[in-house]
Amino acid sequence: MTALVTGGGTGIGRACSLALARTGRPVAISYRRSSDDAQSAVAEIASAGGRAVAVHADVTDDASVRAMAASVREQLGPVEVLVNNAGATVPLPLEDLDGATDDVWRQMLAVNLMAPWYVTRAVADDLRGADDGAVVNIGSIAGLTGTGSSLPYAVSKSALHGLTRSLARALAPVRVNEVAPGLVLTRWWAGQEDRGRELSSAALLDRETTPDDVARAVLGLVENPAVTGQTVVVDGGQTL
Template sequence: MDLKNKVALVTGGGTGIGRAVSLLLAERGAAVAVNYSRSEVEAEETVRLIESAGGRAIAIQADVSNDGAVREMVGAVAKQFGEIDVLVNNASITRHIPLDDLEAATEELWDELYAVNVKGMFFCARAVAPGMKRKKQGAVVNVGSIAGLTGSGSSLPYAVSKAAVHGLTKSLARALAPHIRVSSVVPGAVATRWWEGREDTMNRLSTNLLLQRISTPEDIAHMICAVLEQDSMTGQIVTVDGGQTL
């Protein structure tokens, strides 16, 4: 898919990987809807960066765990730019708790992480699917995590939710074929605000990676755009982790 003149929705688009992919999509000619839940200032700044470079963008608030809000957001984007061609399901949350502290993995924590990380991606994909089907083309990238491959990560519920994202990707690829492609890009450690206060840990980790560097948000954004542009790819789980899981 040529991204020029396409309409893209990026959830959690104001910061980190979301900002990087929003900027790159705009650079490649797409009109970008930058979704945010609470990071309004960051989302508006992302829009300003796109517009200052001559691109088109809007910031749009919606809690992706709320199906009604997601449907309203998709409708608003369609009114502004036209029906959505590209969805980057990037919005995710976590809570940092020791993996072996099973009591800390409360029911409320499970519900909170699954609502955003799994159901939110499903709600967004479902909301954009009718428009993509009408156009007989569309592409979705779900941002996963190596936590979903290794079973380790910031918390047990987070790791399990990301494994579910990978499963959701394969199921949606089957459900939405032949006109809508769905794949997942799976980052390892990425230098984003999730590491705030834990930078020493991140730097120690980098020495153990085969490539001896932590990925940047831009690294992941380039892979997301490459997957969106690859018309022969669907249902794939593409890992970008500097050799972390080898």
Template sequence: MELLDKKVLVTGGGTGIGRAVSLALAERGAAVAVNYSRSVGEAEETVRLIKSQGGHAHAVQADVSREQEVLAMVDTLAREWGSIDLLVNNASVTRHIPMNDLHAVTDDAWDELFQINVKGMFYCARAVAPYMLKQKKGAIVNVGSIAGITGSGSSLPYAVSKAAVHGLTRSLARSLAPHIRVNCVAPGAVLTRWWEGREKQMEQLAGSLLLGETALPADIAHMICAVLEQEALTGQIITVDAGQSM
């Protein structure tokens, strides 16, 4: 699929991987809706960066864990654009909880991570699906994590939520075939603000990677764009982890 002139919604598009993929999509000629929940300044800065390079973008607020906000956002975009061609389900949160401390895992942690990381992605996919089905063409990329494959990560509920994202990807691929392709890109450790204050841990991790250094947000963004473009791909979980899961 050619990305030129496509209309794309990127959730959590103002920071980290979301910003990188928003910029990469705009470089390829797509019009980008940069979604944010609270990070309005970062989202507006992402839009400014895109426009400074001659691209087309605007920021749009919605908490993806609240379905009515998702529906209102998608309806507004569809009216402005005429339709929505692509969705990058990137918005996610984590809690840093030692993996061996089961008693530190609260109901609140479970509820927040599943509401945003899993149900939020489902709400967004369900909201855009009618527009894609109407034009008999569309693609969705969910951002998972190798934590959902290895079972280890920033916390137990985070790893489990990302495993659920991988399952959601496969189920949506079946539900929305043949007109909408649904895939997942599962990063390993990526140099984003989630690692702020944990630089020593990141350096230790880099030493054990096959490629010797952690990925950058742009690395993940390039893969997401490639997956959106590849029309013979659906229901796949694609890792980009510098050999971390080997």
């Protein structure tokens, strides 16, 4: 029943790691730079009686991802639940076409598209061998609306929607789904929290969407055996 959460030490990833641990699953928390946050999440899970490990990986590098997968198998066993949460953005006005350089495009596609591909491929045999293997990708409403923190970011998340649907076909009966959050005040909004809350208040539910809200949707997809190839929007009605 081992779960692997990429970028699982902070924000939405941390909430997913804790939620999965509460179901009794051992959790592997991958990190690239946030070692202290990952270890903190491991300690929190352990203090509640769960089992977790932190594993370092550059999820944009296939060799690093394969080494991470091998380490997780050795420490916790085969991966039966994968949450592809690690992501990145480069804030740019949507109309700033010149600012969307090749380097920005490469970064957005590497983290938001290729990383989920690498990680899913690295644990595909584990997932296929599980009684009920499940993958949940963390997308964004930017991939549905075409707007967001930058044009390359929105396009990379749109590509992730396509990857989700294609993997649902390629890996069946492993279930592959996606959660697309709206505005969530993670560290990406550091220093702009008031602006974020102002934008959140414009959503139909007039409340801030939290990492725990997203984690509940992830857990629902993990535990529902009849859902695959779907994108679940968690935005308080922001996009309606």
